[in-house]
Amino acid sequence: MPESETICGTATLDAARGGWQAVGMIPEPSMSDPRLTELSGCLPGLRLLTASADLEHYGRDWTRRWTPAPLAVALPASTEEVLAIMRWANERRVAIVPSGGRTGLSGGAVAANGELVLSLERMNRVLGFDAVDRTLSVQPGVILQHVHEAAHGHGLVYPVDFAARGSCSIGGNIATNAGGIRVIRYGNTREWIAGLKVVTGHGELLELNRGLIKNSSGYDFRQLMVGSEGTLGIVVEATLRLTDPPPPSQVMLLALPDMDALMQVFALFRTRLPLQAFEFFTDHALRHVLAHGAQRAIAGDHPYYVVTEFDAADERQQEAALAAFEQALERGWVSDGVIAQSEAQAAALWRLREGITESLAPWRPYKNDVSVRISAVPAFLHEMQALLAREYPRAEVVWFGHIGDGNLHINVLRPDGLAEDAFIAQCEHVTALLAATLQRHGGSISAEHGIGLVKRAYLDSTRSAAEIALMRGVRKVFDPNGILNPGKLFADG
Amino acid sequence: MKILVGYKRVVDYNVRIQVKPDGTGVVTDGVKLSANPFDDIALEEALRLREKGVAEEVVVVGIGPADLTAHLRNGLAMGANRAIHVVAADAVQPLTAARVFLKLVEKEQPGLVILGKQAIDDDANQTGQMLAALWDRPQATFASKVDIAGGKATVTREVDAGLEVIEAELPAVITTDLRLNEPRFIKLPDIMKAKSKPIDTIEFGSLGVEAHDHLKTTHYAAPAKRSKGVMVKDAAELVAALKQKGLL
Numbered sequence: 001m002p003e004s005e006t007i008c009g010t011a012t013l014d015a016a017r018g019g020w021q022a023v024g025m026i027p028e029p030s031m032s033d034p035r036l037t038e039l040s041g042c043l044p045g046l047r048l049l050t051a052s053a054d055l056e057h058y059g060r061d062w063t064r065r066w067t068p069a070p071l072a073v074a075l076p077a078s079t080e081e082v083l084a085i086m087r088w089a090n091e092r093r094v095a096i097v098p099s100g101g102r103t104g105l106s107g108g109a110v111a112a113n114g115e116l117v118l119s120l121e122r123m124n125r126v127l128g129f130d131a132v133d134r135t136l137s138v139q140p141g142v143i144l145q146h147v148h149e150a151a152h153g154h155g156l157v158y159p160v161d162f163a164a165r166g167s168c169s170i171g172g173n174i175a176t177n178a179g180g181i182r183v184i185r186y187g188n189t190r191e192w193i194a195g196l197k198v199v200t201g202h203g204e205l206l207e208l209n210r211g212l213i214k215n216s217s218g219y220d221f222r223q224l225m226v227g228s229e230g231t232l233g234i235v236v237e238a239t240l241r242l243t244d245p246p247p248p249s250q251v252m253l254l255a256l257p258d259m260d261a262l263m264q265v266f267a268l269f270r271t272r273l274p275l276q277a278f279e280f281f282t283d284h285a286l287r288h289v290l291a292h293g294a295q296r297a298i299a300g301d302h303p304y305y306v307v308t309e310f311d312a313a314d315e316r317q318q319e320a321a322l323a324a325f326e327q328a329l330e331r332g333w334v335s336d337g338v339i340a341q342s343e344a345q346a347a348a349l350w351r352l353r354e355g356i357t358e359s360l361a362p363w364r365p366y367k368n369d370v371s372v373r374i375s376a377v378p379a380f381l382h383e384m385q386a387l388l389a390r391e392y393p394r395a396e397v398v399w400f401g402h403i404g405d406g407n408l409h410i411n412v413l414r415p416d417g418l419a420e421d422a423f424i425a426q427c428e429h430v431t432a433l434l435a436a437t438l439q440r441h442g443g444s445i446s447a448e449h450g451i452g453l454v455k456r457a458y459l460d461s462t463r464s465a466a467e468i469a470l471m472r473g474v475r476k477v478f479d480p481n482g483i484l485n486p487g488k489l490f491a492d493g
Numbered sequence: 494m495k496i497l498v499g500y501k502r503v504v505d506y507n508v509r510i511q512v513k514p515d516g517t518g519v520v521t522d523g524v525k526l527s528a529n530p531f532d533d534i535a536l537e538e539a540l541r542l543r544e545k546g547v548a549e550e551v552v553v554v555g556i557g558p559a560d561l562t563a564h565l566r567n568g569l570a571m572g573a574n575r576a577i578h579v580v581a582a583d584a585v586q587p588l589t590a591a592r593v594f595l596k597l598v599e600k601e602q603p604g605l606v607i608l609g610k611q612a613i614d615d616d617a618n619q620t621g622q623m624l625a626a627l628w629d630r631p632q633a634t635f636a637s638k639v640d641i642a643g644g645k646a647t648v649t650r651e652v653d654a655g656l657e658v659i660e661a662e663l664p665a666v667i668t669t670d671l672r673l674n675e676p677r678f679i680k681l682p683d684i685m686k687a688k689s690k691p692i693d694t695i696e697f698g699s700l701g702v703e704a705h706d707h708l709k710t711t712h713y714a715a716p717a718k719r720s721k722g723v724m725v726k727d728a729a730e731l732v733a734a735l736k737q738k739g740l741l
C-alpha cells in the first residue's frame with residue numbers, strides 16, 4: 001500500500017498535498033469511512049472504535065450540553081501510534097480531540113463535530129521512579145489516584161488532589177493545569193511537572209525540559225503546554241516531581257454566620273496555622289450532599305461552612321488550632337465547629353465538600369469557575385452575590401470552592417418549567433455580566449477548569465486583545481493546520 | 494446508673510501499618526493515633542443511654558502512658574462526664590486490662606461496662622469476656638443494638654449465623670460491634686469545655702494488679718507479599734495449571 005505508507009511514514013507535512021476534507025461535514029461515521037480504512041491500514045494494531053455507544057461515551061466530558069458526534073475513537077497504545085495518527089490527521093485534515101478521563105467541566109474533551117477522539121486511556125502505565133531525582137515518569141492516561149498510590153509506594157506524595165481523582169488522567173490535569181484542594185499549600189499542576197514528552201499538532205515529538213530543575217536555555221515550552229487544553233500538543237509522557245508527605249494533619253468543619261466572616265476566618269487561620277486546605281460551601285450545597293448520602297456533622301442551620309485541614313503534628317499545633325477557633329468564636333466569625341478524631345471522620349468531613357459536584361450532577365447545572373486575588377475576594381463576593389440574586393430570581397444557585405485560593409465555583413440549577421435553551425441563554429447573559437465584574441476586580445473567568453467550549457465567549461474578559469492575538473499565533477506555530485481541538489479556547493480554530 | 498467505657502488509643506484504622514525494620518513492633522512515630530473505633534462506638538452508645546435518661550454518668554477509662562491525657566480529653570469532649578487514667582508505661586495484655594477494670598468496677602460500682610469487642614491493634618477480643626468472668630456478671634458481646642429497661646439489657650448480637658437477641662441482668666458487660674451506632678463528631682466548643690472536666694489519675698502500681706504477661710511476642714513481620722498472578726490463555730490452560738499444582 002504505497003498510499004498509506006506515504007501518509008503514515010512522512011514525518012514532515014506538505015500541507016498543499018493530500019485530499020482535503022472539511023471538518024464538520026463528515027458522513028455517518030462508520031468503519032467504512034475511507035479515512036479510517038486508511039488509518040487502520042497503516043496502523044493495523046491500532047484500536048479504533050466506531051460503535052455508536054463508544055462514540056457517545058468518548059465524545060463527551062462532564063458537560064452534557066453537546067451531542068457527541070465523533071468520527072471514531074482511536075486508543076493508541078504507544079507514542080509511535082500517536083505520532084502516526086497525527087501524521088495521518090494532518091495529511092487528511094481530520095480534527096483530533098485529545099481525551100483523558102473526560103471529567104473536564106468546560107467541554108475541552110467534547111467531540112461533537114466529526115473529530116477523531118484520540119483517547120490516551122490505554123497509555124496508562126507508570127514508567128519509572130527515580131529516587132535521587134524524586135520524580136515519577138508516567139504515561140498520560142494514568143489516573144490521578146494511581147499517581148498518588150505510586151508516589152505513596154515510594155514514601156512520597158504527588159500533592160495535586162481533588163474529587164475527580166478516581167477518574168481524571170494526569171494528561172488531562174496537565175492540559176487544564178488542574179488545581180484542586182491543596183493549591184494553598186502546593187500550587188497547581190504546573191508546579192509539579194519536571195518534564196513532558198509532547199506530540200505537537202504538527203506531528204513532531206518534543207522532549208521538554210527532561211526533568212531538569214535548572215534549565216535557562218530559552219523559551220520553556222513545557223510550561224506553555226501546561227494549561228494549553230490540548231490545542232498545542234498531545235502529552236504522551238510526563239515526569240512528575242514528588243515531595244515529602246505532609247506532617248499528620250487535622251480536619252475541622254466550621255459553621256459561619258455570614259459571608260464577611262469567610263475571609264476573616266481565613267486570614268486568622270492562615271496566620272495561626274500551617275494550612276493544607278481551606279475550602280468553603282453554602283447551606284444549599286450542604287443540602288445536596290446530605291441528600292446524596294453524606295453524614296451531617298454540625299446540627300442547626302448555618303449559611304456558610306468551611307472545611308480546613310492543617311498540620312497538627314504535636315500537641316502544640318493542636319492547641320494553636322483550638323486557640324484560633326476560640327478566637328474566631330469570640331469575635332463572632334464562627335458559630336460552631338467540629339474536629340475529626342479519626343481518618344474516617346476526616347473523610348466524612350471532606351465528603352461534605354468533595355461530594356458537592358457529584359451530588360449536583362443529576363441537575364446538569366450551569367457552571368462558573370472564577371477567581372480573583374485573595375485580597376479582592378470580599379469586595380468581589382459582595383458584588384457577585386448581589387448580581388446572582390438579581391439575575392437569577394428563580395434558579396437555585398449553589399456556590400462553593402477553593403476560597404483560600406480566591407476560587408469560587410458557581411452552579412446554577414435550572415428551575416422547573418424553564419426550557420433548557422432559555423435557561424442556557426439566561427446563564428450566558430449572567431456570565432457576561434459576571435465576566436465584566438471579574439474584569440473590574442482583575443479576576444479570571446476560568447480559574448482551573450479551562451476555557452474549552454464553555455467559556456470561550458468570555459476569554460476576552462480575562463485576556464487582552466494583544467494576548468489573544470499572540471495565543472493564536474502560538475497555536476499556529478505548534479499546530480499550523482489547526483488539527484488539535486479546533487473550536488476549543490477560541491471559537492474559530 | 495453509671496456507665497464505665499473502655500477508651501483505648503491505637504494507630505488509626507486508615508493508617509497503613511509499617512513494621513519497624515528491627516522487627517520489635519510497628520511504627521507509631523509521626524503516625525496518626527485515634528480512639529479504637531469500637532471504643533468510639535462504646536462511648537457513643539453510653540452517651541445515647543445518658544441522653545435517653547437511662548444513665549446519669551459516663552466515665553471513660555484509659556490505660557496507658559502519661560501522654561494519654563490528650564486522648565482522654567477527646568472522650569470528655571465527645572461528652573463523657575469524667576475520665577480515669579490508669580498510668581502504665583507499657584501496653585497491658587487483655588487479662589491485665591480486665592483485672593484493672595475489675596478494680597475500677599469495685600471502686601465505681603457501675604451498672605454497665607461497655608467495651609469494644611476488640612481493639613484494632615492486637616485484635617485480641619478478650620478483655621470484655623475476661624472482665625465478665627472475673628466480675629461474675631453477664632456478658633453480651635458483639636452488640637449491634639442495646640435496649641435498657643427494668644434492670645435488664647436486651648442486646649442484639651452479631652453472631653456467625655446472623656443476629657441473636659439476648660437479655661442480661663444488670664450490672665453486665667457489653668462489647669460493641671461496628672453496626673451499633675455512628676459515633677458523633679466532637680464539637681470544638683466542647684473541647685474547650687472538656688478542659689475543666691476531671692481526669693482521675695491512678696498509678697497502675699497502686700491498684701494491686703499483677704501484670705502477668707502470659708503472651709510473649711517474639712517479633713513482628715509484614716505479611717508475605719502475594720506472588721504475582723499468572724495469565725492463562727484459556728480454560729484448558731487453566732485446568733492444566735490447576736492440575737499441575739495438585740488443586741484439581
Ligand SMILES: Cc1cc2nc3c(=O)[nH]c(=O)nc-3n(C[C@H](O)[C@H](O)[C@H](O)COP(=O)(O)OP(=O)(O)OC[C@H]3O[C@@H](n4cnc5c(N)ncnc54)[C@H](O)[C@@H]3O)c2cc1C
Nearest residue numbers: 100101102103104108162169171172173175178179230235
Ligand atoms: C467531581 C469533579 C471534581 C472536580 N474538581 C476539580 C478541581 O478541584 N480542580 C480542577 O482543576 N478540576 C476539577 N475538576 C475538573 C476535571 O477533573 C479536571 O479538569 C481534570 O484535570 C480533567 O482531567 P481529564 O483526564 O478528565 O481530562 P479530560 O476531560 O479528558 O480533558 C480535559 C482537557 O484536556 C485535554 N487533554 C486530555 N488529555 C490530554 C493529553 N494527554 N494531552 C493533551 N491534552 C489532553 C482535552 O482535550 C481537554 O481539553 C473536577 C471534575 C469533577 C467531575
Ligand SMILES: Cc1cc2nc3c(=O)[nH]c(=O)nc-3n(C[C@H](O)[C@H](O)[C@H](O)COP(=O)(O)OP(=O)(O)OC[C@H]3O[C@@H](n4cnc5c(N)ncnc54)[C@H](O)[C@@H]3O)c2cc1C
Nearest residue numbers: 209211212213214215216217218219220221223466467470
Ligand atoms: C558574581 C556573580 C554571581 C552570579 N551568580 C549567579 C547565580 O548564582 N545564579 C544565576 O542565575 N545567575 C548568576 N549570575 C549571573 C547574573 O547575575 C544573572 O543572570 C542575573 O539575573 C542578571 O541580571 P542583570 O540585571 O545583571 O541582567 P543583565 O546582564 O543586564 O541582562 C541579562 C539578560 O537579561 C536581559 N534583560 C535585562 N533586563 C531586562 C528586562 N527588564 N526585560 C527583558 N530583558 C532584560 C538582557 O537583555 C540580557 O539578555 C552571577 C553573576 C555574577 C557576576
